[in-house]
Amino acid sequence: MSNIKVNIRGGAAPPGSLADYLKNVKLKLMTISGKGGVGKSFVSAAVALGFALRGYRVGILDGDIYGPTIPKMLGMSDATLYADSKTGKIIPAVGPLGVKVVSIDFMLPSEDTAVIWRGALVTQALRDFISQVDWGALDVLIVDLPPGTGDAPLTIAQSLQGGIDGSIIVTIPSEVSRRIVVKAIDFSRKVRVPIAGIVENMCCFVCPDNGKIYYILGEGAGRKIAEKMNVPFLGQIPMDPELSKHLDGGRLHEFLSSNNATTKYIEEIVGALISKYGEKLKQEIKEERPKRVSLMKLPGEDEDQES
Numbered sequence: 001m002s003n004i005k006v007n008i009r010g011g012a013a014p015p016g017s018l019a020d021y022l023k024n025v026k027l028k029l030m031t032i033s034g035k036g037g038v039g040k041s042f043v044s045a046a047v048a049l050g051f052a053l054r055g056y057r058v059g060i061l062d063g064d065i066y067g068p069t070i071p072k073m074l075g076m077s078d079a080t081l082y083a084d085s086k087t088g089k090i091i092p093a094v095g096p097l098g099v100k101v102v103s104i105d106f107m108l109p110s111e112d113t114a115v116i117w118r119g120a121l122v123t124q125a126l127r128d129f130i131s132q133v134d135w136g137a138l139d140v141l142i143v144d145l146p147p148g149t150g151d152a153p154l155t156i157a158q159s160l161q162g163g164i165d166g167s168i169i170v171t172i173p174s175e176v177s178r179r180i181v182v183k184a185i186d187f188s189r190k191v192r193v194p195i196a197g198i199v200e201n202m203c204c205f206v207c208p209d210n211g212k213i214y215y216i217l218g219e220g221a222g223r224k225i226a227e228k229m230n231v232p233f234l235g236q237i238p239m240d241p242e243l244s245k246h247l248d249g250g251r252l253h254e255f256l257s258s259n260n261a262t263t264k265y266i267e268e269i270v271g272a273l274i275s276k277y278g279e280k281l282k283q284e285i286k287e288e289r290p291k292r293v294s295l296m297k298l299p300g301e302d303e304d305q306e307s
């Protein structure tokens with residue numbers, strides 16, 4: 001391959017809005033939550049694969065710089081990013097079902113390497129993931145974000161200035177979830193990203209023996225909050241030990257392609273998004289070749305390490 005391996009991260013992203021760089025992407029969604037560990041990355045990956053299973057062209061921008069987990073969930077831990085030798089643009093790694101993925105994880109020497117960057121570098125990396133990546137023509141781009149309402153979600157929302165079509169707010173059932181959702185809604189409204197809706201993850205446990213549903217953490221909290229806050233409810237997903245094994249083993253696509261109770265819940269969420277954004281998904285887009293860009297180094301990295 002004449003392309004150059006990317007062991008560097010970009011830094012030449014121009015100031016201002018980057019929305020133009022994603023004009024070949026019909027639908028741009030970001031996954032957020034006021035709280036960690038509620039299943040944002042899982043929902044991002046599951047929704048992305050759900051769209052891909054229906055034949056859509058999908059990308060995932062892993063916006064979690066300090067704790068990227070998308071590659072592991074998709075079984076892509078060994079993937080590498082390359083830069084196109086002609087354009088200099090980063091080519092996303094291609095995962096299961098043809099999903100294009102860009103993650104800082106692909107640029108780290110090992111999965112145990114910590115990224116110790118101040119906020120400004122994180123901001124720059126995220127802007128590079130938009131402006132220096134050749135995403136090509138996509139139907140859907142899912143941006144997976146770290147917990148909270150800090151630098152990363154703010155950068156994505158502000159860099160695209162109105163370019164994000166919706167935020168998927170992920171929560172779990174419990175009193176804590178109410179606060180998570182209220183904060184995420186407040187954030188979305190303040191940065192002017194429309195709310196796609198709420199997903200209640202780990203809603204319940206479906207007994208594999210008899211199909212009986214147990215609401216371990218309480219029933220219907222996600223839907224009630226959605227109604228109260230006047231935002232759409234996209235659906236719920238049970239906690240499922242089989243799913244967990246598939247996620248840990250990087251085989252989420254196999255889980256979603258098989259016939260099981262949990263997959264039906266995920267299909268409903270994808271169906272709700274397709275109904276909501278049907279018009280956008282039908283748009284015609286013309287793919288344009290990217291312009292040449294230059295790339296920046298990792299802090300402390302030498303020029304000669306680039307090739």
Ligand SMILES: Nc1ncnc2c1ncn2[C@@H]1O[C@H](COP(=O)(O)OP(=O)(O)OP(=O)(O)O)[C@@H](O)[C@H]1O
Pocket residue numbers: 033035036037038039040041042043064067069145146147201202237238239240241243244247248
């Ligand atoms: N419905 C589910 N059933 C079983 N396991 C789940 C489910 N949802 C998520 N998990 C597991 O819970 C853990 C946390 O999920 P995930 O990494 O998606 O959360 P997150 O909100 O992205 O976390 P962070 O805030 O650290 O980014 C993972 O190990 C994942 O495999």
Ligand SMILES: [Mg+2]
Pocket residue numbers: 040041042064069145146
């Ligand atoms: Mg995550």
